[in-house]
Amino acid sequence: MAGSTYGDIFRITTWGESHGRGLGVVVDGCPAGITLDEHIIQHYMDRRKPGGIKYSTPRKEGDRIEIMSGVFEGRTTGTPISMMVINENQRSGDYSEIASYYRPGHADYTFDKKYGFRDYRGGGRSSGRETIGRVAGGAVALQLLKEIGIEVMAYTKQIGPVAVNVDRFSKSDILASDLYMPDGDASRKAAEYLDGMMRKQDSAGGIVECIVKGIPAGLGEPVFDKLDAGLAKAVMSIGAVKGVEIGAGFRVSAMSGSQNNDEYEMSDGDVVKRTNNSGGVTGGMSDGADIILRAAFKPTPSIAATQRTVNKNGENIEIHIKGRHDPVIVPRAVVVVEAMTGITVADMLLKNMTANLDNVRKVYCR
Amino acid sequence: MAGSTYGDIFRITTWGESHGRGLGVVVDGCPAGITLDEHIIQHYMDRRKPGGIKYSTPRKEGDRIEIMSGVFEGRTTGTPISMMVINENQRSGDYSEIASYYRPGHADYTFDKKYGFRDYRGGGRSSGRETIGRVAGGAVALQLLKEIGIEVMAYTKQIGPVAVNVDRFSKSDILASDLYMPDGDASRKAAEYLDGMMRKQDSAGGIVECIVKGIPAGLGEPVFDKLDAGLAKAVMSIGAVKGVEIGAGFRVSAMSGSQNNDEYEMSDGDVVKRTNNSGGVTGGMSDGADIILRAAFKPTPSIAATQRTVNKNGENIEIHIKGRHDPVIVPRAVVVVEAMTGITVADMLLKNMTANLDNVRKVYCR
Amino acid sequence: MAGSTYGDIFRITTWGESHGRGLGVVVDGCPAGITLDEHIIQHYMDRRKPGGIKYSTPRKEGDRIEIMSGVFEGRTTGTPISMMVINENQRSGDYSEIASYYRPGHADYTFDKKYGFRDYRGGGRSSGRETIGRVAGGAVALQLLKEIGIEVMAYTKQIGPVAVNVDRFSKSDILASDLYMPDGDASRKAAEYLDGMMRKQDSAGGIVECIVKGIPAGLGEPVFDKLDAGLAKAVMSIGAVKGVEIGAGFRVSAMSGSQNNDEYEMSDGDVVKRTNNSGGVTGGMSDGADIILRAAFKPTPSIAATQRTVNKNGENIEIHIKGRHDPVIVPRAVVVVEAMTGITVADMLLKNMTANLDNVRKVYCR
């Protein structure tokens, strides 16, 4: 129950530490027959890679993904897909200082309390590099979803107090921005805000929004494994996320029922909703509208400014965390949100196949 | 994978429909030796029972819980604890109208899309009565937590725009209020707000906050099964919840790292935090501070005001939902949040027992 | 992890003790749309019921099954199917003696070591009545399999040294025999053997064989969740089973490869096997031939003859177990083997639906 596995049918198991030999993922339960190769995965990996822009760490690793199993002649075989990235940069350097105290906002203290000791090199298992396995696994899920016509698209909605202020944009608008903010004006202001934070040796948080288009109605299970409950866990499990909301989210608390209810109407012979306050999930199941979720990310905990904490000897001390750190992790987290959403939806898609006898007959009876 | 089971070690499986023969829960994995009887469970059941106050449905069911197995001579035996409530009030009445269309904000449409048909009597499995099993199971979890000194306490933080404005209060302050709002002033204003909504044939939403005291550090698993990720799923799986946040929650997005980081200090020989923006969870594991989470509930979807929707024949129609419905479900949901939090923490507590060899030796070696 | 749940997609959770208020099962993950009512379930329940023949206990309970949820208008709804039997006969009598010592061959000692104490009334959770939930859940699985043309049929292959000696027989031949032995000659000899055992205050064991007809090729997962591995667990989990084999079973150890390999040939355009030493499972997956498995049951441990054991005070004592007990449990276990096989195959059938992209497309794309 150490929780390094996520998903029930479409299932990923991740492993690896920041400064160990490498990091990776095993994807089990991916249907056979899906087109896959290393270029497809690498495309997603590059979006989480550090070093691309000035607001992320300079450690320039290639983070080249290798597919070790489960793909034959360009297609998934139905057996486990093992993928990994070898750490090129694992010279352990001098970690004696970091080993001796608990950094505020980091998992140093909680790791020690749980396990009795920790791999302190670069954060070990609680490093942001842990997301390598999530993104590689997510890339496979997103390939599967594409086969059924489902598209997942995340972007930076907000950095610090600066929010995106446009409604219509495409995936390429997102990718065109260094900060993955599809709004030139907001993107510039956010960059200025980050520059200010860097000058103050401080850091910033933000909000990522994720949209799922083309999802059939009925995905998600009605009680504990609701689609939104699964998404909430998936996204909250990303380090630094402190809040998750679907559709109108926290705003529903002050709305009236007549404002919040999404009315149904017929459109070209289909049942559709006039509004989408539900964010595409009603009663825990997809209702045919786009899924819309948002995640709040806390500011990077590693800051150069002076902080108070305690050391292993139980003494109060002052620290200055060395090295250069991302002043904001939100842009690099966008693809991680996309990945975790993709895995969750793929898993729900496969689970839903056994919901009724008609589906069972479609597969087994001619 | 129909998702009627929640938890890995401490695990509940719920069953039942609003107007079937009854509803219940099987709790598996509860350690042997915990004091338990029907009065303890009933105490929690009564907090979710309808009919107690004017803002909830008049259906006056006893909702008397029966323990069918797993308890012997006043203590849990380690075998499954089956509990149930017989529906006293299951005269099916006339559901032909409700069967013929899709109510906005309800799961009618999504159930039909998933399963091909639905038990339409009173919402069937998507009724609020589904929480009976959650609360009974949660009561067992809360008994287990009490043995280790962990206390869970939820309350109504906000109804519509009216929020609680006091910081210090006890469980009895919460229980003293019809709306479970431990702030006399806010409680009165919320009641007035609800009266207004009822006059307008409309409904209200709100926010529940839940606090866990006395939790040891180190609970929660560092990657996918983070304590906060588990809580997010648990609470988002409650019908009508559209957002979940921990500690500073969505506010972190606009905070700086130096504002948000909780610094450590020594206090009476223990490591403690000076602030609790993390809401008691750092790196996915409990950090020794109180856990604080909030859930946003949407307004009751059943409203008497005219609504547009479609019927089974694919025609656009107007409806007026009959019967009396709660103008707000938040007060009755308070104990449900407490229950789901209790189950999640109990499960994490048991999972954490196997985290290190010292714990294994404490159990098996003398 | 208390293990009262079995199955991954088609999943049962059982509860109840021999002399508690009742026993039952929750079936989750059964597809919607399957014809079901209490008569169908009761038909299976009656085959495990005591009191039918002279070789079983005289306790004449009706063991009437009640469906509490998950069925609407004669069909499964896709939501959990809760079923239970109320214990009519739970006057606890005098258990002070049985509470004070450990019966050889029973779980008294192991229960105490695990949990610290036990519900000693009539064996509590380790009573043969625990199979009530298995049989009721199995009946649902067998209904699902019937929809796809899969039939499961178990029978008494051997009692003590007396084995069935015919190859061709039908389900009605099995049901015609009190001992569920479809061989008149063997049935008579087995009855005589049992009479002898009863005179000696002793008991007998035996073997149950189970055959699955009409199973499509490809069910079962190739590594840990092999079809035969799943069946082995399912059947070994039935109290009193000490061995499980598939096809040629233990005989393979002395066969040569050329004897044991099943050759393929074309028959009416289909690939079939010339022999079935594999028992219908090759490489962990169904190969299209009948599945054939056998389970060895130990003799009833409750015997009237004098036995030595120890009591709770740590003293060596001699005991004579009172009351009338089945001299053999095999005939009543036949339907339990059928049930556990049915659940396993149903679960594998549903799991296999997501094995390849073609199946996913059959469900989601037109």
Add this chain to the structure above:
Amino acid sequence: MAGSTYGDIFRITTWGESHGRGLGVVVDGCPAGITLDEHIIQHYMDRRKPGGIKYSTPRKEGDRIEIMSGVFEGRTTGTPISMMVINENQRSGDYSEIASYYRPGHADYTFDKKYGFRDYRGGGRSSGRETIGRVAGGAVALQLLKEIGIEVMAYTKQIGPVAVNVDRFSKSDILASDLYMPDGDASRKAAEYLDGMMRKQDSAGGIVECIVKGIPAGLGEPVFDKLDAGLAKAVMSIGAVKGVEIGAGFRVSAMSGSQNNDEYEMSDGDVVKRTNNSGGVTGGMSDGADIILRAAFKPTPSIAATQRTVNKNGENIEIHIKGRHDPVIVPRAVVVVEAMTGITVADMLLKNMTANLDNVRKVYCR
């Protein structure tokens, strides 16, 4: 649900194909603090390695295990332990023939039926090399068990008709024999039998017995997750196993209750059993005696002798499988049985920790 994961708390996930880039395993849920390095793992790997003796394939791979994560300063950290073996020998050679037909006794046909196509190189995922991950994961489990004083020891009980005929032997007696048969006489006769089979271009099966010493009473869960049910699945999931039995096994079917029951007696203040027909498991839980299980292995399906089968065009053909194949797999499977037993017992050991409140208090309360 593709079933490449085994275990609930102590959990392994394996990946890899015979002629892909490599094979490996991720162990999740291993407690922190256990001494581990590559030499310990390699010691087990070498026992399953081909090429050591004349009765196994000449492919002389080093099969060198690498630990990629989860171990720091010589101890497990509590995070996932990823281990792998790179395939040195993956030149794909000419597989066009093997790709075109279904080998009797192999999973070629069933793989195609399940997934629509298969990685046909060297058996792909159904190759014996799949056990690499099992053995590496098992080695970790066996290290954990050693910490609690539990030892697992498997050996070749029988090859073809030749059985071991001694009762007392040590692990070094087993390892001294090329065939892992701790009986010089039987070992010689088995070697002669195998020579005969090789001359006839045929193959042999056999039986492996596994003994677990030092196991505390109470491990295993009383209903579906019985210790023996778990062992049955674990061992039956090894390719080529067709039967599993515990203790007296299939012999119980012809024994009487008075013969089979294990009586209890006091010995030095402890409760012990006078006999061990139960094979150390009573009511699904360990009873304090040695666990004894046996697995029947079928003869190697790859034989050089002429066999009939069908090809992909649906034609009946005759084949002669080329290359040199092990005439018996039993000796190399001994360590695999040990590994799967170790994983199962380790998982049950960790699960049992939460069985009662006393254990919970031992960990959390001082």
